[in-house]
Amino acid sequence: MDTDKIFSKLKSILAKYELKLAVLHNKNDNYYLNTPTSDTNKKPEFFGAVQIKKSYVAFHLMPVYYYPELLDSISQDLKNKMQGKSCFNFKDTDASCLQN
Numbered sequence: 001m002d003t004d005k006i007f008s009k010l011k012s013i014l015a016k017y018e019l020k021l022a023v024l025h026n027k028n029d030n031y032y033l034n035t036p037t038s039d040t041n042k043k044p045e046f047f048g049a050v051q052i053k054k055s056y057v058a059f060h061l062m063p064v065y066y067y068p069e070l071l072d073s074i075s076q077d078l079k080n081k082m083q084g085k086s087c088f089n090f091k092d093t094d095a096s097c098l099q100n
Contacts, residue, residue: 006057006090007031010050013059021047028052056089 011031018033022044025032029052034044049060064070065086071079081088 003052003057004028006092007050007052010057010059010090014048014050017047025049053089056091058083059088059090060086061088062086 007029014031014033021033021035023032024034030049031051032049033047035047037044046060046062048062049058051058051060063086068085078088081090083089
């Protein structure tokens with residue numbers, strides 16, 4: 001398993017939104033984005049992250065937790081990688097669901 005390649009690919013998906021979000025961590029094994037501070041709650045909220053774990057790369061995306069209808073049109077390949085309500089675990093780079 002090439003965790004660095006998987007991490008880079010998943011990070012590139014989130015990195016497109018850096019200008020509108022706040023980068024909390026930008027390390028070789030942990031990339032973490034927050035929303036800007038909102039007028040409603042006066043603090044930033046977790047948006048998404050990519051983290052290298054022991055046997056997989058985790059991709060967290062909170063919008064799918066708050067808006068589960070976003071998952072209605074995802075591929076079965078991507079659904080199979082879901083762990084919980086907003087986390088996807090990747091062990092390989094050849095998955096068609098890594099196309100962005």
